[in-house]
Amino acid sequence: MSPEDFDRLQSLMATRAGYRLTRDRMKLAEHRLGPVARREGFETVEAMLAALWARPVASLGWAVIEALLNPDTWFRRDRGTFDTLSGELLPALVRARAGKPIRIWSAGCSTGQEVWSIGMAALEIGAAVEIVATDLSQRALEKARTGAYTGFEIQRGLKAQTMLRWFDQAEDAWIARAELRALAHFTRANLLTPPTADEPRFDLIFCRHVLDDMDAGVRGQVLDQLERRLVDDGCLFLGAGERIGADSLAFRPVSGRQGLFVKSPTVLKRAA
Amino acid sequence: MTPRTCLIVDDSRIIRKVARRIVEGLKFEVDEAADGSEALTFCAAVMPDVVLLDWSMPVMDGLTFLRRLRALPGGDRPKVLFCTIETRAERIAEALSAGADDYVMKPFDGEILSSKFAEVGAV
Incomplete structure (x- = not known):
């Protein structure tokens, strides 16, 4: 993923979810988006993001956002x-x-x-x-x-x-x-x-x-x-x-x- | 304060090594035994604070060890956590009713083990 892609992801996460996608999560983001790209029928993460930037489809946008949120939790945490x-x-x-x-x-x-x-x-x-x-x-x-x-x-x-x-x-x-x-x-x-x-x-x-x-x-x-x-x-x-x-x-x-x-x-x- | 001690009982040297690294990270002094009989000899001499116990082992299995441990003088004191590939609910219940304080299903990681230690009040 290019730095430009990551910038746009950061702004997508911030505006839609209020989520702070920090730069140290770039590798993690690529890793998480791989399965989303496959599921949505794209060859690569880059291809999926290019399609999303060209024509922002809500369902694809939310699939990307969901994958980048932090889902980590466990029983009786704290x-x-x-x-x-x-x-x-x-x-x-x-x-x-x-x-x-x-x-x-x-x-x-x-x-x-x-x-x-x-x-x-x-x-x-x-x-x-x-x-x-x-x-x-x-x-x-x-x-x-x-x-x-x-x-x-x-x-x-x-x-x-x-x-x-x-x-x-x-x-x-x-x-x-x-x-x-x-x-x-x-x-x-x-x-x-x-x-x-x-x-x-x-x-x-x-x-x-x-x-x-x-x-x-x-x-x-x-x-x-x-x-x-x-x-x-x-x-x-x-x-x-x-x-x-x-x-x-x-x-x-x-x-x-x-x-x-x-x-x-x-x-x-x-x-x- | 004297450091707390944990006896890791497992016939797999690799599991003992993995568990030792995690338990040492929780600031325990660790000893190892390769089966229930070895573990029982160890406990008869020095009771550890925690026992991490495999189920299926040669010579003496974990459940037999646990029953004999609990019958020893002071044998009710150690917190015993089973740590085994046996995951059937009825077997887990059997281990708990035999006097195990908690039960870890393999595979496990450091987070699981430390949360189990916390839940039984060992850390």
Whole structure:
């Protein structure tokens, strides 16, 4: 791929997905786009990109964008987050919502490991939850919906005991049990697109290891939207080590709780 | 603080070498045994903190070793992680009920192994 191709990919990723495709990912990009080119019937990656630049077809554009996103995830990633969830947040929300299901949004759910990790935590303490799981990548969502993982994927972060309890073995795959899958609804969404105003808000939002890959220019905009989708006493989880800093005034970190944020007083005052 | 210790029990020298590199990366002092009987002799002398245990081995298999280990004085202390090509759910359940703390299905990598060590509280 030529440097010009890479420049245009960078700008495609930035404008459509807010994604920061750094120059050190050039080799990785070529590697990831190989299978896309073959699938779409092109001889080479260069030929595919030339066709895309000549006539930007949405479906091809999104296939390219999806392949360049970072899909890496695993079960119970940032274990402290899940300890806080099952030990503190879910029990408190169960009491506060008095039997009404707790609404949770997994924003940037990739292949679903986060969704099932939340679901297992909820079922294990008997908390009623509804999980809306969104991602930009249609392919990642397809895998997430199947709830099926290889032996390699299933044991990344998951104890064998937990795996046996919540997943059924089918030949080489481990498939999330129906009771777990019933908790989640998967749908494609772009965090850059403003949500429709009248959708019910969420009690908890997980948006982990998403913002760090985004352009600094759009992070604030995404955070402000997450704030609007969150109830006033709700919580936001970012990835361990992810900071908001100057990107947005909407949230403040909760000290001593890895990756946990609540709405800042300024936002709450505005709401009142 | 004395370094934590891990005994790697596998009849394959290559697997032992791969696992040793990963486990040493988790700051463990590593010893090796080529079968369950060798491992049991080792444990009777010095209990390791963690045992990484293959299932199918000559002389004494992993499950027999595990049952005998748990019967030794202090044998309930080591965290035992099976690490084997056996991936059937009922066999995994059998290993867990025999007293294994966790179970690693081969093939594995450093990320899987370190996440398993974290889940059993070894690191």
